Amino acid sequence: MNVNQISDGISICAPAKINLFLEVVGKRKDGYHELETVMQEIDLADNLTFREVEEGVRLECDDMSIPCGADNLVCKAANLMIRECGIKKGVLIGLEKNIPVGAGLGGGSSDAAATLKALNTLWGVGLTDEELMGFAAKLGSDVAFFINGKTSLCRGRGEKVNPVKVKNKFNYVVIFPHIRIDTVTIYKNLKITLTRKRKDVSFFLDTLEHENEVSVGELLFNRLEEPVFTLYPGLLQLKNFLERFGFCGLLVSGSGSSIVGLCSSREQAEGIRDKIISIGKGDVFVVTNTLLP
Ligand code: C5P
DSSP, X not given: OOEEEETTEEEXXXXXXXXXXXEEEEEOTTSOEEEEEEEEEEEEEEEEEEEEESSOEEEEESOTTXXXXXXXXXXXXXXXXHHHHTOOOEEEEEXXXXXXXXXXXXHHHHHHHHHHHHHHHHTTOOOOHHHHHHHHHHHOTTXXXXXXXXXXXXXXXXXXXXXXXXXXXXXXXXXXXXXOOOHHHHHHTOOOOTTSOOOOHHHHHHHHHHSOHHHHHHHOEETTHHHHHHHOHHHHHHHHHHGGGOOSEEEEOTTSSOEEEEESSHXXXXXXXXXXXXXXXXXXXXXXXXXXX
16 A cells, blocks of 8 residues: 655545454453454555545545445545644545445555545555554554455454465455445454364465465365355355356355455456356456455
8 A cells, every 4th residue: 555646636546355263262241253364465546535624524535325424434534634743734635435345454544544645645644554544443443454455364353464475466356246235234243153164264275375276276265254255155155156157156245235256367366257247246357365466
């Protein structure tokens, strides 16, 4: 996530993420769930611009379905910075939305992290990435990951971020089936049974670092698929339908609704994308784990 100077302010890209692995380790006293999740930044991104104004935080978005009031995570991020750092200036924020909403792709969280990074530069606040991650964790469980992005094992609520290595540039197809899922509902419907066998993240991480897409694909895992498929049986049908394309691995990202397929090549990914688009199953993106220059 690089901050760029524009004539009267700055701009920044806010990339989406997919979860390659997500295990729920337990339920916490504060109501949150303890996670082990591997988050992967992908090259599908929103674009934000920041222009200094005398006072207040104003957000303008090209997607009319997105509320731009104080409850938007972008405004919350800006107001948090103003409050915590004693800033006496305001900002006009422009948000060009490309990442689908309610899709398990972390768009809102990434926009919030981008806002913290951009305002740190615009207002010359001088916070370190570690300090920005502290602010990020106050805004939401996924936000801290996006401060450094790339690939990380995230623990705790998701806010304890440890970078991990990936052997290859992998090609993924992301299918957004035009369903918006509320994360809270998915966690509420998750049944934690003590007898179930916990999936081992260290084996997955080892495979991600040393093996190819065939081995990684076999180990893609998301514990939240259980409640997602119970509440949205149409998504289970879609996943079953997508199996015919011969992905190395296929899973729901985060709390849904996107379904992610790991491919053996860019060509395979583009071929599958074209077929899914022609059948009309939703928005389809071909992405990789490195940002385009
Ligand atoms: O932290 P964030 O606001 O993104 O989380 C949204 C909701 O998702 C929480 O209110 C909680 O219901 C659920 N959640 C959870 N355990 C996590 C992360 C989120 O139960 N680790």
